[in-house]
Amino acid sequence: MRHPLRAVAALAAAATLLTGCGSGDDWSEPHAAPVPAGTLGPGFLASSATPAPESTITPAPGSWSGVHPPEGYRVVLLATGDDAPTRALVSAVTSWATTEKADLRTITADATDPIPDIAEAVRLAPDLIVSAGETLIDPLAVVTANHLDQQFLVVGAELAEPTGNVTAADWAGASFRGEGLGSATTYDPASFTAARCGDAVRAGVAAVLHDVTGVIVWLS
Template sequence: MRRPLRAVAMLAAATALITGCGSGDDWSRPHAKPSPVGTFGPGFVDPSTRPAPEGTLTPRPGSWSGVHPSKDYRVVLLTVGDEPTTKALVTAVKGWADDEDADLRTVVADAHDPVPGIVKAVDMRPDLIVSAGNDLVDPLALVTASHLSQQFLVVGAELAEPTHNVTAVDWSGASFRGEGLGMSSTYDPNSFTPERCAAAVRAGVAAVLHDLTGIVVWLD
């Protein structure tokens, strides 16, 4: 017997839940390459030396605050899990998108098999995919190297061996790296404060907009 159409639709939706806000653009129309609006303040990066691939950049606090995305910046928030740390990051991403009037869509991946959710986010072809949730780290390592034209920003964690299209923002209370490396000895869920998470999102996006990618942005 055939399954009712509603049951089929619910099954398809279980792979990844997508929600959106912003300009209402369906993202099918041509889209100009995003560009940074504004520049770094003193101390974000040495202008004479680019960070090495997989290197670590430690910017001066607040040096990223003058950088904003150009109009209609398309961002997918990719998330999994309901831990307080993940919720804090999700709130920070949504707050940043509201402040910047970015066109934000959300993909909630299946906790038992996040890869289809990641692929769904890639297929949407956003300017940036922002990842929130430690359970995405290992699955991202499987997918990101096959989609080098897609920029990813991992907040509050990092990939053990990122490609040039994966940028991370971390701090001493975070630093989850996956691949059996587990939590940092300094991991502290209380460090995921609203202020810290908001700064991490802004610093990471600022780095990506200025093509400082494939590195770890470390917040003191």
């Protein structure tokens, strides 16, 4: 489903905007580009070459564990849906943000028309927007292509044709795709465990922090 591009500019007056970890910071103030603490471990990338856009990388388990965002890393969690997989993803992002002392704000998007809520997340200009919930996939495809300077991380799903600012962290039991492609035959809601979702968030953020973007980070 495609929405009119003029809707991208609309802001979400009714968005549920919550302020979380380290949120005393005023996001309207100047903010330096984030510098990661730590480096990608052996096996995160198959070679020293930068992966091609829309390609899939399969990092070695735990090769992302040494990477941390700087304290105060600005993150918007954009979520919709009350299904068990979405709840698990939201919990994983929240737990990660608390551990890493990231500055997390959460927008609960309107499931019937999430584009204004996605536009509100972009307006906040965070270091990263993390999405959780299958309903967001097609609307994200509209917005992300028009905001190439904003980094997005899709967890537990993929955009069918992502631009270079959209990174996905996925695995065999997840891998929902938009544009009518739906879920893979291997889709399994039970695979959205706390451990798996936590690894996906950390691996995805590690990739973004090291400018490995526009790819699918596939957890084996």
